[in-house]
Amino acid sequence: MPEENLREIKVMANLLGANDVQAEVNRNHFKQKKCLAVNLIGSPGAGKTSLLEKTLTGLGTEFGTAVIEGDMFTSRDAERIAALNIPVLQINTGSACHLDSKMVNKILPAFAWDTLDVMIIENVGNLVCPADFDLGEDFKAVVLSIAEGDDKPEKYPVIFRNAKVAVLNKIDLEPFTEVDLAKMKAQITAIHPEIKIFEVSCRTGQGLAEWTAWLAGEIRAVKETG
């Protein structure tokens, strides 16, 4: 392997190493506060923010909820969440294609942690890079629009391997595409047999109750520990 490639790999390993150390600090913070932390990952337009809006509304008043929004530019997603009267902070990454644990750590002091049971961190729209960066979350959730095509899990396997749950969104578009949902799900399960899969449409509401009920169970499990 050429020397310059070795250098790139070494730099990447160093960056990931430093990120993991900071991620553990974040993880301990979430654990102490008995707050479930979810790292929401998907391509641009997979429907992450729409899912977040529906999920937060669906969770109702049982839990204290808050959101961190990651985007390269704009604060549009944060504005959409703020419109629901939910505490939200925007991180603009500029040229960076993913959130890292230091960015998240810096804004943690701005939240009222004693009131929170779940923190959802919406990552930069990117199915690739965020998959490798631990933010200290309890688990990663991947959102995939079925309109992206049924070959995507095999082509971008890392995030499906690293996520605890996959939400297949925009299933209302199924009749208008050539996507084979059974094939898509079989690919995901082949990559990660234990992954939980939900099929939803944020537009029609289909499947959202099941997803929200599952997430509520995860929040309660963390809230009631220790």
Added chain:
Amino acid sequence: MPEENLREIKVMANLLGANDVQAEVNRNHFKQKKCLAVNLIGSPGAGKTSLLEKTLTGLGTEFGTAVIEGDMFTSRDAERIAALNIPVLQINTGSACHLDSKMVNKILPAFAWDTLDVMIIENVGNLVCPADFDLGEDFKAVVLSIAEGDDKPEKYPVIFRNAKVAVLNKIDLEPFTEVDLAKMKAQITAIHPEIKIFEVSCRTGQGLAEWTAWLAGEIRAVKETG
């Protein structure tokens, strides 16, 4: 700015610098061979490979065409192009989220350049990282599925600023989504007033003739130079 952030920025600048040097080598190669080189960029599922299939078929036999396929894993896209009897090579990037100019340079000797008028390089599915890496192409073309939503250009402006042409794909899905096409186009034009925009559906064929005719003009312009 903390020292470690400065270090990351320096490393990134070095990597980009080395990439640019190699990109110029590639660019000279394409120029000598009078072959137009296009760097095709878009999210997973934007429809890059489908557009490529339709475009290559639409170009017919006037030109010598070839393809480089970039994917983290699998050679599915290359297999789809090979089925059209078009010379194609696959680059698997593994963990890398974009092609770089060295990866491209390495496989250039494998093509029969004297027969080629256009080389289309399909990048890894990612709207973010590939935008920053010059491969030595004549221009970047961005493919955006309208199902990704009309706020995407403002949220991921770099690729729209760096691309010469934007292809809005899957316009047959417009009636089944809330997307505002006029708003999407206005955002793109605000970021890059000179960009050329095409609206197509690879599924129904709508708009493909206009796009292919424009591309043929670009190929002829390079072929007939010097």
